[in-house]
Amino acid sequence: MSKILIVEDEPRIASFLSKGLEASGFSTLAVDSGQSAIYLANSDDFDLLILDLGLPDQDGLSVLEHIRGQGETIPVIILTVYDDLRHKLQGLNGGADDYVTKPFQLEELIARIQVQLRKKAQASKPAQLTLEVGDIVLDLRQRQVRKAGQLIELSTREFTLLELFMRRHQEAISRAELLSEVWGYDYDESSNVVDVYVGYLRKKLGARAIETVRGFGYRFRL
Template identity: 30%
Template sequence: MRTPQDRSPAPALLVIEDDDTIGRHLDTGLRSHGYSTTWCRTGSEGLAAADTGLPDVVLLDLGLPDADGIDLARELRSRHPDMLLVILTARTDEIDVIAGLDAGADDYLVKPFTLSVLLARLRAHLRRLPAGHGGRETAYRVGDLTVDTRARTCLLGDVEVPLRPKEFDLLAVLARHVGAAVSREDLMAQVWDENWFGPTKTLDVTLASLRRRLQQAGLDSRPPVDAPSITTLRGYGYRLDEDRG
């Protein structure tokens, strides 16, 4: 994988899988398709590799010998909020899938799966990342608003805005594309799940709560400041503007 001083243009993948056959198949297959791959067989090794190697994507098996996969997914997401996390699991119960996604996973694959399906999923995820993903910014400044995706902090003026996880993720996507229209579908895919088939009302509710929290933080700042406006684009989506709301 990459080091902070030497970032390879090839997407860096960390495979955390204790099964020798599956792990070797993934390691060999991904390398043959141009990915830079590191394979770890335990959760502790995988967590250490994620901290030092800065992978773009982690493929995480839930059935590890030394760690609960859901807990490990939650820890990985906490330490590395920008990384793509794909869960590999033999569990087919809906509750297990939901638990993995709620723990911070971006996607999941149920074993057995083919390499071609995994490659297609990876291409779909990586297409949505900004150009130069490996060296992309982690802090975005829009007027008096600063969103730091690595530290997962949001500051408006001199006030840290207390955001729920989905509120923060939603703001981070809008801040990353400041001044550009972002469709409802893209927001649902990036903040919730690309396979989301439920009502998108949850997006509107989250956005309304985000606006209220930003407005209150602006009033609490000394001196008071205005938050950048989040413009509703009827029939399309939303846009975070440089001008004040």
């Protein structure tokens, strides 16, 4: 079970996060100060940190700077009311892995947490040079895809989306998670860009390669 450290000084939000994440299978601990965050982040007991910027004892960005300055690689998701570009750039350039603004949807936050936890797990594994599902072979080093031996031309986004599908073959993946993983931290969750790119892949790989999971997302089925 992944353990998440929540650094949030608003009791109502901290309670909401703890209950919501624990209902989704995570273990949590909530603290309300930057000093506690620094101490606990250095303990290696946590898999991910959710960090508010407006803390009572010190700015969240200084907390992040201290954690990264100590060489800690724990994934950090900033969760804050500051939605301006300056704060986003400061947070991401300061070492945050993602940036979410309040008000937020818990489902989206969980998707972003899962993305970061998978990245952490993959980083600890030996590098895999090829992925193979059915008659599709994806070469990560050459950035090439072949189907039944035939080279398939894919754009960068198509390649990244296909890689995600192949790594999680037969698993249903939500649109929110696909957006976060392939298009990054700053996107419009109402966008149909995922559906458009799934359409591109279906044309190149076959209509039955990717199954629609109605009301949720998609599943790679080859």
